[in-house]
Amino acid sequence: MNKKDFRYLSTPYLIWLYALAVTPVIIMFVLMFLKTEGVTIDEETSLTLSNFSLLIEPSTVVAFYNSFKFGILTTITCIVLGYLVAYKIYRSHFGNKFLVLTVLILPMWSNMLLRTEALGNIMEPNNILADLLSRMGIDLYINIKGTDFAVLIGLVFNYLPFMILPIYTALEKIDPSLEEAALDLGLTEMNKFWKVVYPLSSKGIVTGSIMVFLPSLSGFAIPEILGKGNVFMLGNLIQQKFVQMEYFYGSILAIIILVLILGSLMILNKVDKEGETLL
Amino acid sequence: MMEKATLQEYGFKDYTNLKKVYQIITKIIVALIIVALYLPIFIILIQSVNSSTDLAVFDTFTLKWYVEIFRHDTLTSVIVNTFIVSVCATTISTIAGTFIAIGINALPAKKRQRIIILNNIPLLNADIVTGIGIMLVFSVLLPIFPYIFGFPVLLIAHVFFTLPYVILSVLPKLKEVDPNIMDAAVDLGVKPYKALVKIVLPAVKAGIFSGMLLAFTMSVDDFVISYFTTGNGFDNLSIWIYGSIGRKSLTPAVYAFSTLLTLFTLSVLFISNFARKKGNKK
Numbered sequence: 001m002n003k004k005d006f007r008y009l010s011t012p013y014l015i016w017l018y019a020l021a022v023t024p025v026i027i028m029f030v031l032m033f034l035k036t037e038g039v040t041i042d043e044e045t046s047l048t049l050s051n052f053s054l055l056i057e058p059s060t061v062v063a064f065y066n067s068f069k070f071g072i073l074t075t076i077t078c079i080v081l082g083y084l085v086a087y088k089i090y091r092s093h094f095g096n097k098f099l100v101l102t103v104l105i106l107p108m109w110s111n112m113l114l115r116t117e118a119l120g121n122i123m124e125p126n127n128i129l130a131d132l133l134s135r136m137g138i139d140l141y142i143n144i145k146g147t148d149f150a151v152l153i154g155l156v157f158n159y160l161p162f163m164i165l166p167i168y169t170a171l172e173k174i175d176p177s178l179e180e181a182a183l184d185l186g187l188t189e190m191n192k193f194w195k196v197v198y199p200l201s202s203k204g205i206v207t208g209s210i211m212v213f214l215p216s217l218s219g220f221a222i223p224e225i226l227g228k229g230n231v232f233m234l235g236n237l238i239q240q241k242f243v244q245m246e247y248f249y250g251s252i253l254a255i256i257i258l259v260l261i262l263g264s265l266m267i268l269n270k271v272d273k274e275g276e277t278l279l
Numbered sequence: 280m281m282e283k284a285t286l287q288e289y290g291f292k293d294y295t296n297l298k299k300v301y302q303i304i305t306k307i308i309v310a311l312i313i314v315a316l317y318l319p320i321f322i323i324l325i326q327s328v329n330s331s332t333d334l335a336v337f338d339t340f341t342l343k344w345y346v347e348i349f350r351h352d353t354l355t356s357v358i359v360n361t362f363i364v365s366v367c368a369t370t371i372s373t374i375a376g377t378f379i380a381i382g383i384n385a386l387p388a389k390k391r392q393r394i395i396i397l398n399n400i401p402l403l404n405a406d407i408v409t410g411i412g413i414m415l416v417f418s419v420l421l422p423i424f425p426y427i428f429g430f431p432v433l434l435i436a437h438v439f440f441t442l443p444y445v446i447l448s449v450l451p452k453l454k455e456v457d458p459n460i461m462d463a464a465v466d467l468g469v470k471p472y473k474a475l476v477k478i479v480l481p482a483v484k485a486g487i488f489s490g491m492l493l494a495f496t497m498s499v500d501d502f503v504i505s506y507f508t509t510g511n512g513f514d515n516l517s518i519w520i521y522g523s524i525g526r527k528s529l530t531p532a533v534y535a536f537s538t539l540l541t542l543f544t545l546s547v548l549f550i551s552n553f554a555r556k557k558g559n560k561k
Binding site: 006009010011012014016017019023024025027028031081084085099102103104106107108109110111112113114115116117118119121122124126127128131132157160189210211214215217218219220221225235238242247254257258261264265268269 | 516
């Protein structure tokens with residue numbers, strides 16, 4: 001095929017990406033050094049470095065600490081649970097693995113906020129589940145809403161499917177004859193897993209970790225609903241700054257998240273050049 | 280007389296029992312994880328048939344909230360808004376994404392990788408940064424287009440973050456297409472663009488379809504990006520729910536709507552699965 005005919009089909013997209021993905025970064029970068037309301041530039045606007053004092057404010061430090069704490073904890077929990085589920089599906093003898101995977105993704109099709117709110121409701125001492133169970137004679141007492149643990153549960157079960165899918169995709173691509181060869185050459189089941197299966201599926205773990213770590217670090221709805229305002233994260237801080245029209249503060253924080261994302265893109269580009277495990 | 284060495288003496292360890300225990304434990308954990316994933320859906324279901332508006336008590340079984348979906352003055356309009364935005368965004372990004380993927384596939388390797396890196400940005404970028412970014416671009420343009428926030432920007436934002444899903448779904452399928460088929464078609468006198476529509480598109484339709492499904496899923500469920508890019512009173516379901524949770528005025532009709540949606544997707548899934556099985560047998 002004379003492929004060259006179709007090359008220019010991708011050119012408009014390149015322009016689109018520059019306009020909507022690269023231009024905002026430039027705007028944010030400029031805003032970082034301006035003291036102004038929103039994006040208006042008038043006589044009162046001045047160039048300044050004082051905006052960066054935001055970074056040493058106690059609330060900012062707490063937000064960073066919380067974000068990284070929850071980001072890392074959520075990612076680790078998701079790796080452990082997600083790998084287990086993905087591996088079980090991969091090893092299972094279900095005829096239709098597509099259906100099994102869809103069953104896992106299905107909860108994502110109902111609204112994320114609504115699911116979080118429902119989860120929050122049953123984390124309170126008087127809740128509908130406890131009410132129904134008490135009629136059957138079972139006493140259930142949970143009171144964790146507003147704690148770190150509640151936020152962690154919310155984050156893990158919201159983002160777990162994003163970990164299961166890439167790991168499963170990576171596992172599925174392993175040539176089964178490699179495993180047979182490993183066993184033939186005398187490896188035990190355990191060694192086979194650690195020396196053959198795990199390294200070949202690590203690509204999926206990297207992709208999954210990025211897809212879980214970044215949103216759990218920057219989200220603001222889950223900590224707000226399940227943390228009842230006790231857990232303040234980077235996402236909450238950014239939202240607050242933009243609502244208060246302090247775009248310059250919000251831009252600084254957004255740029256920091258962007259740097260983290262660029263780092264992840266570089267890692268991803270090393271392990272997965274064509275974005276194969278992303279879907 | 281020498282006794283025969285047993286397998287154990289050769290270093291064989293019998294793990295059969297341990298393996299069984301491991302199998303049972305992992306099965307229980309996986310089952311618990313699935314239960315946990317479905318717990319919120321289940322609570323939403325109970326809440327939707329509860330006649331009491333008190334979230335803590337189950338009063339009596341009722342279907343009145345299912346009728347309320349169509350009577351509630353704002354819920355109906357936000358549901359319509361959500362579907363208009365998602366259907367439009369999915370249609371645009373499915374069509375555009377397919378052609379862009381064909382273009383990317385035709386690029387030399389170096390250029391292709393560069394555009395794929397850029398394509399990954401909306402996909403991996405934190406929603407909050409994507410949302411703020413688009414909001415900033417159009418805030419700067421606001422003096423030129425004063426009423427752009429609301430539906431137009433929301434649609435652009437949704438197309439922006441759903442396009443990469445379509446492109447990434449179509450690209451691997453395009454790689455599998457035998458380039459000789461296109462050559463054959465062109466040699467036989469078919470114009471390149473006609474050959475594209477008649478030969479390449481049918482070959483990658485599975486990728487287009489899964490990309491479309493992904494795009495729609497992401498678009499319907501989006502909250503953060505919509506939250507920052509909408510305006511002028513144009514709310515979608517997520518934004519409205521967020522506001523209602525904040526005001527503690529969430530109507531149980533939302534739970535009813537969510538349950539209907541879940542049942543609908545479940546039945547579509549099982550019907551399509553059943554139909555495929557039947558098709559395979561033939």
